[in-house]
Amino acid sequence: MMLSPLIILIALAGWGVLHSVLASLTAKARARQWLGPRAADGLYRLVYNVVSIITFLPVMGLAGVLPDTRLYQLPSWSLVITVPVQLLSALAALVILWHVDLFRFLGLRQLGRWLEGRPDPRDPPVLVTTGIYGLVRHPLYFFSLLILWLTPVMTVNILTFNVVSTLYFWIGSIFEEHKLVAEFGEAYRLHQRQVPRLFPWPKRKGV
Secondary structure, three states: OOHHHHHHHHHHHHHHHHHHHHHOHHHHHHHHHHHOHHHHHHHHHHHHHHHHHHHHHHHHHHHHHOOOOEEEEOOHHHHHHHHHHHHHHHHHHHHHHHHOOHHHHHOHHHHHHHHOOOOOOOOOOOOOOOHHHHOOOOHHHHHHHHHHHOOOEEEHHHHHHHHHHHHHHHHHHHHHHHHHHHHHOHHHHHHHHHOOOOOOOOOOOOO
């Protein structure tokens, strides 16, 4: 059983490295060199999402198939609180994706424009700072953490998965910040000074 957390840690860390490398500006630039700008811009986001999901499913499944030990189970009355919060978090994540253009996030919009033969399948980048983005810079990570940590049954494997996932969200958001600064410059630096990164606690303006 003691090997289970180690296996989950290694698998999730390996997935995190692959995910981060594929999301990097360097990987996207290489794809544009190898495939050509139009094909890469039309295909990259969709392929990136498909690869991420396919490689993540077996990693997530390890928590369920490896030997495990239960740590605690929340009392039944608490489900009245935790389950609605999890459901609302999932709904909030969908609303956020729709707000920032779900089809673009999935890569379907870029694919469609490329198949239609449009000159540039990409959309110009848009910095969203309103709504939930005015409270937390990475709301998808925040709501994902709520879903993870409000699970009613906690086991050693689930705890390992949650801890490593939380670390990945924390580290991954830092790398994402660098990309956003490179993309939006001073506008995003101002957003950083005004809005917290992962948790929507109050932050003084100009700090």
